[in-house]
Amino acid sequence: MSEHIVPKKTYYAVFGALMALTAITVFVARFDLPWILNIVVALTIAVTKATLVVLYFMHVRYSSRLTQVVVVAGIFWLVIMLVLTASDYVTRGLLAPVVSISAQ
């Protein structure tokens, strides 16, 4: 197996990015954003960080196509779980109110 040697520079850069994103998380937490933006910002930062870790620290960027397919499949399955579960939660309130039929 051929191992891809990642230059230290890249690791430092990724580490710096992770630290910067952590700082942003802390900074943004000081403000109460309108609508659902609090969670949108927090999750966007979290997903970005996770992606950096998976691509560089876990070497997926330099791995074979097969490994990349496995990683994507794992995430895709998580998406299946979240989306189909959400199909229940987001539609629970949509049912029209039951019209009561009073006994004659």
Place this chain on the structure above:
Amino acid sequence: MSTAVIPVEAKPRTTYLNAGQTLKSWLLTLDHKRIGILYLISVTFFFLVGGIYATLIRLELLTPQGDLVSAQTYNKLFTQHGITMVFFFLIPSIPAVFGNFLLPIMIGAKDVAFPRLNLLSWYVFMTGALFASYAMFAGGVDTGWTFYPPYSTNYANTYVIATGLGIFIAGFSSILTGLNFIVTIHTMRAPGMTWFRLPLFVWAQYATSLIQILGTPVLAITLLLVALERTVGIGIFDPRLGGDPVLFQHLFWFYSHPAVYIMVLPSMGVVSEIIATFSRKPIFGYKFVAFSSLAIAIVGFLVWGHHLFTSSQSVYAGMLFSLLSYAVAIPSAIKVFNWTATLYRGSISYDAPMLYALGFIGLFLIGGLTGLFLAALGLDVHVHDTYFVVAHFHYIMVGGALLAYLGAMHYWWPKMTGRLYPEGWARFAALVVFVGFNLTFFPQFILGYLGMPRRYYTYAPEFQLLHVLSTAGASILAVGFILPAIYLLWSLKKGPIAPADPWLATGLEWRTSSPPPPENFERTPIVTWNAYEFRPQEEAEVIGGGKPDASSLTGE
């Protein structure tokens, strides 16, 4: 193929069975075949335990009153029956026993990709089993095998955490096996063994492994959440703390519905092998059968919500899940139609494995079609949580998975042990199992349709006739299980010596001696033929000479 003849009086050759005789040589073995045997003994033991629970359940239900056990004990009986059978028998049964034994041989490899991980998986399984057994002996658990909150999290005073921990641990064994098989199939196929030359059993194992890897972690984390809910009350399933008990059902069934396919996909692989061998025909539509395994594995992950139709799940989600559940019938039907098309104009012989495989097709058909009843939103409201459901999933799990397990046991018994079993007794036992099974579970469809709820230890007197029939059937079924136990054990010592290929089958496992040598093949086989390519000249050789043709590979 070579036509060399094995000398009958040659000194005992080294097989995987006599390569080491000590207990240590078994407990520290890295040989996939021996690990398969370790699993065989373990899961057969748990099948016996689960069977004892089933016997007590059926005895209690002989009369409408609760006269054998208390309500609380009855709850424990059906819970322990479900947990033992699902997690400690059905899920590991075919993959861990026959998958381990056969998969490397079928692809022409010497072992699985990670032999140490393979042994670890057995120890992990046994550790999980130890926890579950501790819980069982300490007093058992009464939540049902499904562990639904709020009962499991807030109210049950039985051994929920110990049992859950046992299943949690055993789950890792399932993940390790799946991982091992996927890497083995990808990287260790013999030269010439292309993907579309793989036996369909291997395709089925591959699809099963995907489910094991993608689904099991979700069950693990869900059981962990139940434990955390019980111990520190994190509130994820508790509405008073902002949680939702239905969330548990989503997470649990995200694994546990695909787990049904962990049980039945390998069985389908077994049936494909047996049908081809005893029809002496290549499987009709090989690629369709291969890809239908993958389709079942994938679509099987999209249907779990049909368990929640009456659990306050949104009706819109219900519609979606109903539709998707119907979709899984398509690849299942492809398999059944292709098996029957394989039988058409085949040269069929009714040996015991074939009887089990034919039984599988019929019973899986009934089990599958009644699954469509349950996937229908309206009808499910009527039959939900009744004996109709119990009958349906026993048709899949016993009529399907267990019959295939027995079929596989007979089909590969000569390969695994080097001995032939008594065919007459085996055919008789297969018929007893078929009759006993149907008498046990068919009345339960009627019971459920008439409104008998599941998990009740007393019932209205008008249901008694059907319950008596069911218990009578269970007794016959028990005979059908005891018979093979007797004659298979007998054959270990007294059975005639098995040739390398007693069924005149194709497949690499029949190209090596019975039982195989530790390294499976003397030299790496080079595959130049497709799966199920029956060759007349070979047949003539084997019949004419009466000698197996494995000599070229085992170097005898």
